[in-house]
Amino acid sequence: MSTDEGLTYKGLTYKGLLARGVGAGAVSGLLAGLVGVLVVEAPIRAALAVEQARPAEPGGGHEHGELFSRGTQVVGGVLAAVVVGVAVGALFATAYARSRRWFTTEAPFVRAVALSAAAFGAAAVLPAVKYPANPPGVGAADTVEYRTVLYLGLIAAGLLVAVGASALASRLGRWSPPVRATAVALAAVAAVVVLLVVFPATPDTVPSDVPGGLLWEFRLASLAETATLWLGLGVVFGLLVDPATRRAEASAV
Amino acid sequence: MTSPAHSLPVPIPRWAYAVALVALVVTWLVLQENGIALGHAAETVHEFFHDGRHALGVPCH
Numbered sequence: 001m002s003t004d005e006g007l008t009y010k011g012l013t014y015k016g017l018l019a020r021g022v023g024a025g026a027v028s029g030l031l032a033g034l035v036g037v038l039v040v041e042a043p044i045r046a047a048l049a050v051e052q053a054r055p056a057e058p059g060g061g062h063e064h065g066e067l068f069s070r071g072t073q074v075v076g077g078v079l080a081a082v083v084v085g086v087a088v089g090a091l092f093a094t095a096y097a098r099s100r101r102w103f104t105t106e107a108p109f110v111r112a113v114a115l116s117a118a119a120f121g122a123a124a125v126l127p128a129v130k131y132p133a134n135p136p137g138v139g140a141a142d143t144v145e146y147r148t149v150l151y152l153g154l155i156a157a158g159l160l161v162a163v164g165a166s167a168l169a170s171r172l173g174r175w176s177p178p179v180r181a182t183a184v185a186l187a188a189v190a191a192v193v194v195l196l197v198v199f200p201a202t203p204d205t206v207p208s209d210v211p212g213g214l215l216w217e218f219r220l221a222s223l224a225e226t227a228t229l230w231l232g233l234g235v236v237f238g239l240l241v242d243p244a245t246r247r248a249e250a251s252a253v
Numbered sequence: 254m255t256s257p258a259h260s261l262p263v264p265i266p267r268w269a270y271a272v273a274l275v276a277l278v279v280t281w282l283v284l285q286e287n288g289i290a291l292g293h294a295a296e297t298v299h300e301f302f303h304d305g306r307h308a309l310g311v312p313c314h
Binding site: 012013014017018032033036040041044066067068072073074076077078079080081083084086087088090091094097098124127128131132133134135136139140141144145147148150151152218221222223225226229 | 263264265266269272273275276277279280283284285287296297300301302303304305306307308309310311312313314
């Protein structure tokens with residue numbers, strides 16, 4: 001019914017990659033959700049306690065936990081990671097299928113992990129450096145849209161740097177591998193530094209009643225969850241893709 | 254000598270871009286939706302996924 005059979009590449013079609021991406025995303029999302037429950041929930045709980053100790057804001061501040069109990073929100077937190085994992089896994093499969101320049105001489109497992117590491121850097125580490133994650137009770141409601149634009153803009157710019165770095169690497173194809181890797185790394189670092197300088201600072205200040213220790217415990221815990229999501233995706237996707245590619249190659253010989 | 258097979262791209266059908274769009278919309282609904290698409294129902298979605306949004310580093314209030 002479809003022309004996919006005609007497009008078969010060593011037994012791995014786009015459909016096959018997509019199925020593996022969605023499966024890997026579900027697994028890594030679940031793992032990230034478990035990290036959320038085990039590691040991120042404690043500082044979230046502490047931050048909510050700080051927020052609730054405040055006098056009620058005039059004009060009605062954003063009240064948490066009225067629609068859902070804390071327990072339901074914990075389940076929602078795991079579900080959020082799983083749903084985002086599946087969506088990101090589908091995008092990851094497409095990016096993997098399109099990545100003609102990414103470590104082309106390496107095994108599929110290495111390529112998958114390298115791609116997920118790049119995505120983790122652009123979509124999680126970069127925004128975490130400029131606009132670190134904040135627990136409930138820190139962000140001001142009236143700046144949330146501006147902060148969202150800055151955050152999404154920085155992620156988009158970071159992904160462009162990753163794509164640009166791979167384009168540069170293929171342009172310098174004739175250079176010796178160490179010199180080329182050094183040049184690409186320097187260019188990527190320079191681009192990231194420019195982004196960090198050019199993007200405006202976050203408009204919010206952290207309220208004085210939020211302990212610095214709690215803030216950083218939350219930020220590192222949040223980074224652990226996003227690292228689990230992205231790197232887990234690369235590892236699981238790589239484990240699913242690698243044997244299939246090898247089998248296809250073996251049967252083609 | 255490394256296998257040249259790995260450098261061959263997998264052909265991507267057109268519907269793949271519809272899948273990518275759906276994936277982006279789903280991510281938006283879970284992490285960013287504040288009322289643009291869902292109106293009042295957005296608050297329910299927002300509150301249900303609230304822990305997940307914070308934990309995944311998305312700007313929130």
